[in-house]
Structures are given as structure tokens and as C-alpha cells.
Amino acid sequence: MPILYRPLRSHELLDLSAPDDSLHVCHGGGRNLQLAVPSRWISFWLPLKEGVELEAPDCRWLLRPGELLVWRDGPLQAGNRRDGRWLAVCGSPAAWARYQRARPGEPAIGLLPSESRCTRALRRLGVRLARVARRPELCPLDVGAVAGMLSAALTEHQRDLHALLPRCAGRTLLRRQQTLMRLLRVRHLIRRHDEGRVDLAQLAASANYSPCHLIRSYRDVFGETPSEYAARLRSERAWQLVRETRMPVCEITAALGFESQSAFCRAFKGTFGMTTTQARRLADPVPLRAGTACAPEMACAQAA
Incomplete structure (x- = not known):
């Protein structure tokens, strides 16, 4: 054809x-x-x-x-x-x-x-x-x-x-590929929820797994649980919004699904070792690359 x-x-x-x-x-x-x-x-x-x-x-x-x-x-x-x-x-x-x-x-x-x-x-x-x-x-x-x-x-x-296929459950390549595609579906759903809050039961249902089986399989393949991946994406999104935009902190709080502005500020300082004001005052911005935690650490070192 x-x-x-x-x-x-x-x-x-x-x-x-x-x-x-x-x-x-x-x-x-x-x-x-x-x-x-x-x-x-x-x-x-x-x-x-x-x-x-x-x-x-x-x-x-x-x-x-x-x-x-x-x-x-x-x-x-x-x-x-x-x-x-x-x-x-x-x-x-x-x-x-x-x-x-x-x-x-x-x-x-x-x-x-x-x-x-x-x-x-x-x-x-x-x-x-x-x-x-x-x-x-x-x-x-x-x-x-x-x-x-x-x-x-x-x-x-x-x-x-x-390279992730050998970590997937399955006796044949086809079975391992099907496992990886299910887990990639879960990963995609997590990424589409910008507020960082995920429903584990809903994610498990999308992969036709039980919640426990999903957590175990996801960790075996990606090295972290779905909740840990969602939290990491949420932190990266917070760093990006604080450093690369002039969006008010109250709007960032709402966009990321935090219960209150004080809760967001505590979480931000606990993760990056600085307040949102200090992060925005850094003289040499260091962009955060997706999938890494090194940029905030470098930024903290500069602030120190």
C-alpha cells in the first residue's frame, strides 16, 4: 500500500x-x-x-x-x-x-x-x-x-x-514489551497531572494491575515508585515556575495543587534548601533539566 x-x-x-x-x-x-x-x-x-x-x-x-x-x-x-x-x-x-x-x-x-x-x-x-x-x-x-x-x-x-526491557516481567520479548508499554502508559498519565497528585488505584487500573503489583513493577523498571516519580515532577515544576516565571507564589501554589501557600513554601525550602524569594534572587540562574536533581543542588551551592 x-x-x-x-x-x-x-x-x-x-x-x-x-x-x-x-x-x-x-x-x-x-x-x-x-x-x-x-x-x-x-x-x-x-x-x-x-x-x-x-x-x-x-x-x-x-x-x-x-x-x-x-x-x-x-x-x-x-x-x-x-x-x-x-x-x-x-x-x-x-x-x-x-x-x-x-x-x-x-x-x-x-x-x-x-x-x-x-x-x-x-x-x-x-x-x-x-x-x-x-x-x-x-x-x-x-x-x-x-x-x-x-x-x-x-x-x-x-x-x-x-534498555529497560530486560527489567520488565515476561518470559518472551513480546511479553516484556507489553509490560513496558503498560508502565509507560502509567508514566504518561502521571506526567499529564501537573498538580502532582495521582490516584494509585486509577493508575493501576489503567495498566490492569493491582496497586501493589504496579508499585513493585514500576520500581523494578524505573527505579522509583509512581508516587516518587510524581513528587519529583512536582518539585521540578515548582523550581521551573519559581525560577523561570514571574508568577505569584499564590498562583504557583494553586497550579501545583498544594493545600496552602505556607505548605508550598515549606515544601520548597525543604526540597531546595532556600525560600522562593532566595531562588528568584540567585544571580546566575541554573536551569533544571528534566529527570535530574542536580540543578537545584548546584543552585543551593551557589547561594551558599
């Missing part, structure tokens, strides 16, 4: 739910447009301007320019209320499999659901695929070759996720 170029303009709706083995390269541009991707399809999302608004059955979020998303879970709705531009490459696992090549001696794992910063190389490949799919006669490379290059680059981009 071919690779299809599917442009979307303002006030248009494209529903890909009909059975299809094509790979769809969708280019959204405008406002009030919608794209519906069916459950279990694999889709790669690349915002270009203003981001793309995404909605899954259990959450809604904005994917911003500079980020990328690989989705292969439940159905996904995408759109723009404002004037924006984005690319999406969507297809069934069988459609993607035609363009995926495993390294010699390595098993074919396939793409895993993930959300991360987009590299310049991946952005260029995504844009190049859209251009070649739209006007194949103007490119010396076959559109299938460009799709293979994008698939290979995405696979390489996910090497860190592939």
Missing part, C-alpha cells in the same frame, strides 16, 4: 478509523481542524507552530513545538483551536513494520510510546517525509526510503527505553 499525503486545513475533519494498511502523512495547518487516529495505531507527532492539542480517553494535553510524541495506545484526537501547524505520521503496526529494519543480531522491537524533546535530525526527517509524500517527483529518494530513515531515527531515539 502507498504512503498517502493528507493535508488538513481549517475546519476540516479527517477520520482514519477505516481499516487501512497505508502510512498516512498528515499535515495540519489552520484552526478548528481535527484528526482522529484509531486505537492501537502507531502515530508520530511533530508540532511546528503553536503546538497541537491532543485528547486520549483519559487525558488531554498540549504538545508544544520542540517536542515529539510517539503514540500507540488508545484512540487519539488531535486538533487546533488556534492557528497552528503540525505533522503526524499515522498507520497500523503492519504499515509501520514495512519501513522498520532491526540492526543485525538485534530483535525487532518496534516503536514504543514516548514523549520527549525533538532533535533537529528528527524534525528534518519528519518535514522531509511530508515534502516527499506531497511531491514525490521532486525528490531523488523514494518516499518509502525516507519513511525508513525516519523509522530508523525514531528507533535510535528510543534506545534508552529499549
Whole structure:
């Protein structure tokens, strides 16, 4: 089956739910447009301007320019209320499999659901695929070759996720991959709750685990419990809002779901060793990198 170029303009709706083995390269541009991707399809999302608004059955979020998303879970709705531009490459696992090549001696794992910063190389490949799919006669490379290059680059981009597979429960690679995908679903739900409060029972239900089994499996794979991960994200978000914005502390308190401003201030000082006022007065801002705790520690050392 071919690779299809599917442009979307303002006030248009494209529903890909009909059975299809094509790979769809969708280019959204405008406002009030919608794209519906069916459950279990694999889709790669690349915002270009203003981001793309995404909605899954259990959450809604904005994917911003500079980020990328690989989705292969439940159905996904995408759109723009404002004037924006984005690319999406969507297809069934069988459609993607035609363009995926495993390294010699390595098993074919396939793409895993993930959300991360987009590299310049991946952005260029995504844009190049859209251009070649739209006007194949103007490119010396076959559109299938460009799709293979994008698939290979995405696979390489996910090497860190592939390294987690040996930690997952399961006797076969397929079983371990299914375990990891369940835990990545939980991780995604935690990230989508900016206030940092998670319902363990709800998270466990999303993975078809009991709460105890989820805590044990999640810790085995990621080295921390779901609650610890949520608390870490909450702390990173607090540091970012205090250091990188002029948002009043009372508004930060509400945004992060703290019971009171005094509770937030106590938690902030207990975590970072300084008050919010001291953090904002630091002469040399040290940005906090996602997934690390070193930036606040460095900031504390500077303050000392």
C-alpha cells in the first residue's frame, strides 16, 4: 500500500478509523481542524507552530513545538483551536513494520510510546517525509526510503527505553514489551497531572494491575515508585515556575495543587534548601533539566 499525503486545513475533519494498511502523512495547518487516529495505531507527532492539542480517553494535553510524541495506545484526537501547524505520521503496526529494519543480531522491537524533546535530525526527517509524500517527483529518494530513515531515527531515539526491557516481567520479548508499554502508559498519565497528585488505584487500573503489583513493577523498571516519580515532577515544576516565571507564589501554589501557600513554601525550602524569594534572587540562574536533581543542588551551592 502507498504512503498517502493528507493535508488538513481549517475546519476540516479527517477520520482514519477505516481499516487501512497505508502510512498516512498528515499535515495540519489552520484552526478548528481535527484528526482522529484509531486505537492501537502507531502515530508520530511533530508540532511546528503553536503546538497541537491532543485528547486520549483519559487525558488531554498540549504538545508544544520542540517536542515529539510517539503514540500507540488508545484512540487519539488531535486538533487546533488556534492557528497552528503540525505533522503526524499515522498507520497500523503492519504499515509501520514495512519501513522498520532491526540492526543485525538485534530483535525487532518496534516503536514504543514516548514523549520527549525533538532533535533537529528528527524534525528534518519528519518535514522531509511530508515534502516527499506531497511531491514525490521532486525528490531523488523514494518516499518509502525516507519513511525508513525516519523509522530508523525514531528507533535510535528510543534506545534508552529499549534498555529497560530486560527489567520488565515476561518470559518472551513480546511479553516484556507489553509490560513496558503498560508502565509507560502509567508514566504518561502521571506526567499529564501537573498538580502532582495521582490516584494509585486509577493508575493501576489503567495498566490492569493491582496497586501493589504496579508499585513493585514500576520500581523494578524505573527505579522509583509512581508516587516518587510524581513528587519529583512536582518539585521540578515548582523550581521551573519559581525560577523561570514571574508568577505569584499564590498562583504557583494553586497550579501545583498544594493545600496552602505556607505548605508550598515549606515544601520548597525543604526540597531546595532556600525560600522562593532566595531562588528568584540567585544571580546566575541554573536551569533544571528534566529527570535530574542536580540543578537545584548546584543552585543551593551557589547561594551558599
